[in-house]
Amino acid sequence: MKAKIVIITGANSGIGKAATLKFATEGYHVIMACRNLQISRPVQQEIILAANNVNVDLMELDISSFESIRLFCAAFKAKYSRLDILIHNAAYLNHGEKQYKLSPEHIELSFATNTFGPFLMTNLVTxxxxxxxxxxxxxxxxxxxxxxxDPKRKIDFDNLRGELQNKQRHSVYKMYGDSKMALLILTFKLADKLKSKGIKINALQINRVKLSKETISKLSPFWKVLATAQNLTNPPPAGMADNYFYICTSDEFRDVTGQLINHKREIVAPSKSERGVEQLKNIFGSGSYPKYAIDIENSEKLWGLSTELTSNFY
Known part of the structure; x- marks a missing residue:
């Protein structure tokens, strides 16, 4: 069989870059799906040389833009006959950002990048x-x-298209957390929908890792200092990239789907209780996730909204 084909979004820095190097070194055919080609081309050449693998391609993709996703997927399908592994690594979290921002399709930028973009792209390459x-x-x-x-924490479904952008304070951290919870909910839902097609879909819970120089350079002065200080103790991204590789290639996870996996490569379970001592175990441990993620009402609402927002791009 020819080398397996892998798409990695946000592959020019951080964990994405480390994962691209890992897969390329192991002989896989990797497509770096990146927004900025000018920045990404030197990284592509660096990986080709380091991995001694010329099969590292670079294609333009802005995962926050539905039109960009549609064009990327069309170009990919025209060039490649199949896809073996899809890794949604790209994410939006602009530390210290106070302004509410919208994607080209007028969706809150965190959700467009971290939730609805991956949803659309997965469906387009199914x-x-x-x-x-x-x-x-x-x-x-x-x-x-x-x-x-926190039982009071909810996804702000009513503020994903700018409805309240001038009426309430914007928190990029809340939107980031909400959008990643939404991605987890869709992971479970998509896994169930695509199981009959043999497609396995899982999520990996990312712990802190060293931020790349490219990421730190985009931060405000205060956050640059904080990120640089945290980098002194944060582990390098290569460890998490190894987790990407293991989950996507090993026999251990060959038949696993619809699961959240932690940094120890353990399957995480929904919490049994969210009170008292058990709640402390939830918060400080790595073996459980909030029951919010498997609430049927949340799942159906998010699925309906995802389908509605992306319906014109298939």
Whole structure:
């Protein structure tokens, strides 16, 4: 069989870059799906040389833009006969950002990038994933979803298209956490929908890792200092990239789908209780996720909204 084909979004820095190097070094054919080609081309050449693998391609993709996703998927399908592994690594979190921002399709930027973009892209390449002997999709989640152990925490479904942007204070951190919880909910839903097609879909809970110089350079002065200080103790992204590779290639996870996996490569379970001592175990441990993620009402509402917002781009 020819080298397996892998798409990694946000592949030019951080965990995405480390994962691209890992897959390329192991002989996979990797497509770097990146927004800024000028920045990404030197990274592509660096990885080709380091991995001794010329099969590292670069294609333009702005995961926050539905039109960009549609064009990317069309170009990918025209060039490649199948897709074996899809990794949704790209994410939007602009530390210290206070302004509410909208995507080209007028959707709050965190949700467009972290939730609805991956949803649309996964659906658009489903037919190519089906052509693989072992199709796997991995969504990058976050420990920020632990905020939903707070029973008062809810996704702001009524403020995803700018409805309240001038009426309430914007928090990029809340939107980031909400959008990643939404991605986890859709991971479970998509896994169930695509199980009959043989496509496995899981999420990986990302712990802190060292931020890249490119990421730090985009921050405000205060956050640059804080991020630089945190980098002294945060582990390098290569460890999490190894988790990407293992989950997407190992026999251990070959038949696993619809699961959240932690940094120890353990399957995370929904919390049994969110009170007292058990709640402390939830918050400080890594073995459970909030029951909010498996609430049927949340799931159906999010699925309906995702379908509605992306319906014109298939």
């Amino acid at each position: 037919d190519h994933l089906q052509k693989s002997q072992d199709p796997r999709t991995l969504n990058a989640c976050t420990t920020n979803i632990k905020n939903f152990f």
